[in-house]
Amino acid sequence: MLFVFPFSLNEGGSTTLTRLTVPEALQLHMIGNAHIDPVWLWRWPEGCAEAISTCWSAIDRLEEEPGFIFTRGEAVIYRWIEELEPALFARIQEYVAKKRWIIVNGWWLQADCNLPAGEAFIRQALYGKRYFREKFGIDVTVGYNVDSFGHAGTLPMLLRHTGFDSYVFLRPEPHEKTLPSSLFAWTSPDGSQVTAFRVPFGYNVSESISERIKDISAMAQKAGYPFMCFYGVGNHGGGPTRATLAVIRDKQEEGHALGFSDPRRYFAAVTEVPRPRVDGEIQYHAIGCYAAVSALKALNRRAEAGLVQAEAGSVLASLAAEAPYPYEKVSELWKKLLFNQFHDTLGGTCIESATRDAIEALGGIIQDAEEIRNTALRKLAATITPGADPTAANFLVFNLTGTEQELPVEYEPWLRDRVEQCRLCDESGSEFPYQTLPAESQAAASRIRRILFTARVPSFGYRAYSFASGQPAAVSSTLKTSAHTLESSRWRLEIDPQTGSIASLRDKLEGREIFAGRAHCPLVVADPSDTWSHGLDRFGYEGESFVCEQVALEEKGPVRASMRVRARASAAIITSTYYVYDDPALPLEIRVHLDWRGKNQLLRLCYPLSLPAANFRYEVPYGSLERPANGQEYPGQRWVLASGSDGYGFALANDAKYSYAALENTLYITALRSPVFAHHNPYALQPGNEYAYTDQGIQEFTLRLQAGREVDALRSYRLADGLTQAPTVIPHVARGGKGPQRASLxxxxxxxxxxxxxxxxxxxxxxxxxxxxxxxxxxxxxxxxxxxxxxxxxxxxxxxxxxxxxxxxxxxxxxxxx
Structure with a gap:
C-alpha cells in the first residue's frame, strides 16, 4: 500500500503541492485509552475509585488480548494507584516494561491549557516527569491533553523546554478551528516547535468502532498519511471493551491496514511526513470557562503567587541564614495546586460540591504557602541588625520578585504613642511621608492605625523601617479633591454621578484623555448559554447599565486620595473605590466590591480607549499575544496592553480575572458569569426547577491602570507583579542580627x-x-x-x-x- 501526500514544506513553513510516496505502513494506529476526569460530575473520591477500577480493567484486556496496547497519562492517577492499590501498580509496572502500557501526557494531570500561569505548566512537567522517571524509569515525550478546552500559543515553548517533542489534542474541533492538516508543526512565538495531532471525532468510542474506523480511514486516504484512531469508554473511565477489541481483530484479519498502537509509535511512523506550520494559540472551544466561578480563578492566582513567593523567600533564607529549604512541603503544595488546575475544575464546569472541594483546597494552599514564607522571612530577619530603639515599631519590607519594587505599602504597627506623634524612617534615618488610614479593627483605635507609604525595595531583598516617637515633618502634596474628582500632578480623574463610572481620566503631562467615553463601566448582559458557553465565540455587548447611588470622598492625602462609588443594577451592587497617588510614577488603582445575584447573566467592565489604531496584547502563560479587536472572547492572564499608533500605551492589570474581549477601541473584562453549575447542552433547564447558579454573593478584586509612552509589555508585567506579588511586611523583633538593614541578595x-x-x-x-x-x-x-x-x-x-x-x-x- 502506498500513501500519497498532497503537500510538502518549503523553508519557513509554507506549503507547495507535490506528490510524495512512502513504503507500506499502518493506515490507522488504533489507540486504546480510557479518559478519566478525576473531578467533574463527581467529586474526587469517586474519580479516584474509577481510576483504580479502569486500570484493573485495562490489565484484564492486556492479559486477554496479546497484541493490545493501552495508553494512559496523568501522574496523579498513578500515585493514587501506588498508594491505594499496590498490587495493581506492580502489574502496571510490568506492562510498562513490556511496552504494552504506554504512558503519555507526562504532566500531573490534564490541566486547563489557558488559565494556569506559565510556571504552573513548567511544574506540571517537572513533577509529572520526575514521578514517571522514578517509578517507571521512562521519559515521557508525548504531550497529551485530549480533553482540555483550548491551548495557549506559548505551549510549544513550554513543552519543548520540558522535554516534549509532540502533542495530542482534540479541542477545538474542526467546526471551531480550521487547521491546514490534522498533523502539523505547532510553533510558539519564540520559534519552538512540536509535532501536533488533532484527534478526529473524539477519544471515546465503543459500540460505533466500525463506523469510526471507516470514517478515519477515509480521512487518512484523503490526507495521504496515517492517522490515529482512538477508542475506549471514557470520561468516567471504563476503557476498551472486549467487543471493541474483537472488532479491531476482525478488521485486521480482513486485511485492513490498522493495528494496536500508541501515540509514541505513531509520531515515530510519521517523522518523514511533511507538516504545515501552525503559529500561535489553538482556540476556541468553551469561552465561558474563562469567567465561570470567580472564586476559583481568584484563589488560583493567589495560590500561584503565594507558592512562588514562598520558594523565593525560602531560597533567600537558605542563602543568608542557612535555613533548611522546605523541599517536601513546597512540592506537595504545588501538586495540590496542579490537581486543582484540572480543566473542568479551574474551568468552572464541575458540580457544585466538587467546586467547593477545590475552593477549600486552594484556600489551604494559600495558607500553607504563607506559613512557609513567614518562616523563611523570620529566619532571614534574624540575620538583620535590629532597629536602634527596640521599643519602637520596627519592621521589614521584603521584595520577593526579581525586579526592584516601588509601590504603596499598607501596614498596621502596634504603637506606644498615638500614630500622629510618630515619625517613619528608613534604615538610614531618613524620614518618609506617610498617611494614616482606619485600622481593620475598631478596638483600641488610638493605638492601632494603618499607615500608608511608598516603599522602594530592591529585588530579592528587603529594607528596614522604624515607626518611632517624634513629631513628623510637614508634608506637601499635589493631591486635590472635589465632590466628583481626584487629581494629582499627573492625573485628573472625574466620576460620572449618573453611572458611577469614570467620566474622564486625563494625563496632565501629555495633555490627553485616556478614555473615549465612560470607563470602568459595568454592564449586565444576558447569558443563556450553558456553563461552557458551547457554540459561542463571543458574548453580547448590550445590556443593563448601573445607576449611581453614592459618591463619597474616602481619603485625602498626602500620599493618596480616594473616592468610593456605589452603583446598582437590578441584581447587583458594585462598589468601586478609586485611588490616585501623589507619586506620579504609581499606577491608578480601583478596588471592586461586588454583590451579585444575577442568574444566566454575565458582568462586563468596559474601557473605551482614545488610542489611535489600538493594538491589544494579552498576557498568556509565560508570554503575550497580540489579538484582533474583533469582539471575540479571549482567555488572558493578569494584564492587557493597548498600544496606539502614536506610541502611547495603556496597561490594565488585575488580581482575579481571566476573560477579555476587545471590540474596535474598547477593552472588556468579563468579570463573572452565572450559569447553572455543570449545565451541559443539549439538556434544557426546566422552568420551576431549583438550580444552583455560579458566582452568587460577594466577591472582591483589584485593578491597576498605567498609561504613557513608556508603558510596554515589560512594564505591564511589572504592574501585574506588583499587584499579585506585592511586598511583604513583617515586624522586626529579632535582636541578634548583624546584617545590613537594606540588601538585595x-x-x-x-x-x-x-x-x-x-x-x-x-x-x-x-x-x-x-x-x-x-x-x-x-x-x-x-x-x-x-x-x-x-x-x-x-x-x-x-x-x-x-x-x-x-x-x-x-x-x-x-x-x-x-
Missing part, C-alpha cells in the same frame, strides 16, 4: 527580560532561576552580584541552575544538569 539587569521564579533544585543540589524575554527582542541579562551574562531570544524562556562552583549554567524546565 540577587538582582538582574536587562532591557526586555525579567526573572519569574527563584527556587531550590528538586534534586537538592543547587538553585533554579527562570528568565523570560517579554519585548520580542534579543536581550542580554546580567545577573548580580556574579555579573554573569545570558542571551535570550525574542519571547523565549530560559532556566538557569547553579553548578558546583556556584556559577549559573543554562538548564531546562526539568532542571537538567548540563
Amino acid at each position: 540577587l538582582a538582574a539587569q536587562a532591557n526586555s527580560s525579567l526573572i519569574t521564579c527563584l527556587k531550590a533544585a528538586e534534586d537538592r543540589q543547587g538553585l533554579i532561576l527562570r528568565l523570560l524575554e517579554v519585548g520580542g527582542l534579543t536581550d542580554t541579562l546580567t545577573l548580580k552580584p556574579a555579573f554573569q551574562q545570558f542571551t535570550l531570544a525574542p519571547y523565549s524562556i530560559a532556566t538557569l541552575r547553579t553548578a558546583k562552583d556556584g556559577a549559573w549554567r543554562e538548564s531546562d524546565g526539568l532542571e537538567t544538569e548540563r
Whole structure:
C-alpha cells in the first residue's frame, strides 16, 4: 500500500503541492485509552475509585488480548494507584516494561491549557516527569491533553523546554478551528516547535468502532498519511471493551491496514511526513470557562503567587541564614495546586460540591504557602541588625520578585504613642511621608492605625523601617479633591454621578484623555448559554447599565486620595473605590466590591480607549499575544496592553480575572458569569426547577491602570507583579542580627527580560532561576552580584541552575544538569 501526500514544506513553513510516496505502513494506529476526569460530575473520591477500577480493567484486556496496547497519562492517577492499590501498580509496572502500557501526557494531570500561569505548566512537567522517571524509569515525550478546552500559543515553548517533542489534542474541533492538516508543526512565538495531532471525532468510542474506523480511514486516504484512531469508554473511565477489541481483530484479519498502537509509535511512523506550520494559540472551544466561578480563578492566582513567593523567600533564607529549604512541603503544595488546575475544575464546569472541594483546597494552599514564607522571612530577619530603639515599631519590607519594587505599602504597627506623634524612617534615618488610614479593627483605635507609604525595595531583598516617637515633618502634596474628582500632578480623574463610572481620566503631562467615553463601566448582559458557553465565540455587548447611588470622598492625602462609588443594577451592587497617588510614577488603582445575584447573566467592565489604531496584547502563560479587536472572547492572564499608533500605551492589570474581549477601541473584562453549575447542552433547564447558579454573593478584586509612552509589555508585567506579588511586611523583633538593614541578595539587569521564579533544585543540589524575554527582542541579562551574562531570544524562556562552583549554567524546565 502506498500513501500519497498532497503537500510538502518549503523553508519557513509554507506549503507547495507535490506528490510524495512512502513504503507500506499502518493506515490507522488504533489507540486504546480510557479518559478519566478525576473531578467533574463527581467529586474526587469517586474519580479516584474509577481510576483504580479502569486500570484493573485495562490489565484484564492486556492479559486477554496479546497484541493490545493501552495508553494512559496523568501522574496523579498513578500515585493514587501506588498508594491505594499496590498490587495493581506492580502489574502496571510490568506492562510498562513490556511496552504494552504506554504512558503519555507526562504532566500531573490534564490541566486547563489557558488559565494556569506559565510556571504552573513548567511544574506540571517537572513533577509529572520526575514521578514517571522514578517509578517507571521512562521519559515521557508525548504531550497529551485530549480533553482540555483550548491551548495557549506559548505551549510549544513550554513543552519543548520540558522535554516534549509532540502533542495530542482534540479541542477545538474542526467546526471551531480550521487547521491546514490534522498533523502539523505547532510553533510558539519564540520559534519552538512540536509535532501536533488533532484527534478526529473524539477519544471515546465503543459500540460505533466500525463506523469510526471507516470514517478515519477515509480521512487518512484523503490526507495521504496515517492517522490515529482512538477508542475506549471514557470520561468516567471504563476503557476498551472486549467487543471493541474483537472488532479491531476482525478488521485486521480482513486485511485492513490498522493495528494496536500508541501515540509514541505513531509520531515515530510519521517523522518523514511533511507538516504545515501552525503559529500561535489553538482556540476556541468553551469561552465561558474563562469567567465561570470567580472564586476559583481568584484563589488560583493567589495560590500561584503565594507558592512562588514562598520558594523565593525560602531560597533567600537558605542563602543568608542557612535555613533548611522546605523541599517536601513546597512540592506537595504545588501538586495540590496542579490537581486543582484540572480543566473542568479551574474551568468552572464541575458540580457544585466538587467546586467547593477545590475552593477549600486552594484556600489551604494559600495558607500553607504563607506559613512557609513567614518562616523563611523570620529566619532571614534574624540575620538583620535590629532597629536602634527596640521599643519602637520596627519592621521589614521584603521584595520577593526579581525586579526592584516601588509601590504603596499598607501596614498596621502596634504603637506606644498615638500614630500622629510618630515619625517613619528608613534604615538610614531618613524620614518618609506617610498617611494614616482606619485600622481593620475598631478596638483600641488610638493605638492601632494603618499607615500608608511608598516603599522602594530592591529585588530579592528587603529594607528596614522604624515607626518611632517624634513629631513628623510637614508634608506637601499635589493631591486635590472635589465632590466628583481626584487629581494629582499627573492625573485628573472625574466620576460620572449618573453611572458611577469614570467620566474622564486625563494625563496632565501629555495633555490627553485616556478614555473615549465612560470607563470602568459595568454592564449586565444576558447569558443563556450553558456553563461552557458551547457554540459561542463571543458574548453580547448590550445590556443593563448601573445607576449611581453614592459618591463619597474616602481619603485625602498626602500620599493618596480616594473616592468610593456605589452603583446598582437590578441584581447587583458594585462598589468601586478609586485611588490616585501623589507619586506620579504609581499606577491608578480601583478596588471592586461586588454583590451579585444575577442568574444566566454575565458582568462586563468596559474601557473605551482614545488610542489611535489600538493594538491589544494579552498576557498568556509565560508570554503575550497580540489579538484582533474583533469582539471575540479571549482567555488572558493578569494584564492587557493597548498600544496606539502614536506610541502611547495603556496597561490594565488585575488580581482575579481571566476573560477579555476587545471590540474596535474598547477593552472588556468579563468579570463573572452565572450559569447553572455543570449545565451541559443539549439538556434544557426546566422552568420551576431549583438550580444552583455560579458566582452568587460577594466577591472582591483589584485593578491597576498605567498609561504613557513608556508603558510596554515589560512594564505591564511589572504592574501585574506588583499587584499579585506585592511586598511583604513583617515586624522586626529579632535582636541578634548583624546584617545590613537594606540588601538585595540577587538582582538582574536587562532591557526586555525579567526573572519569574527563584527556587531550590528538586534534586537538592543547587538553585533554579527562570528568565523570560517579554519585548520580542534579543536581550542580554546580567545577573548580580556574579555579573554573569545570558542571551535570550525574542519571547523565549530560559532556566538557569547553579553548578558546583556556584556559577549559573543554562538548564531546562526539568532542571537538567548540563
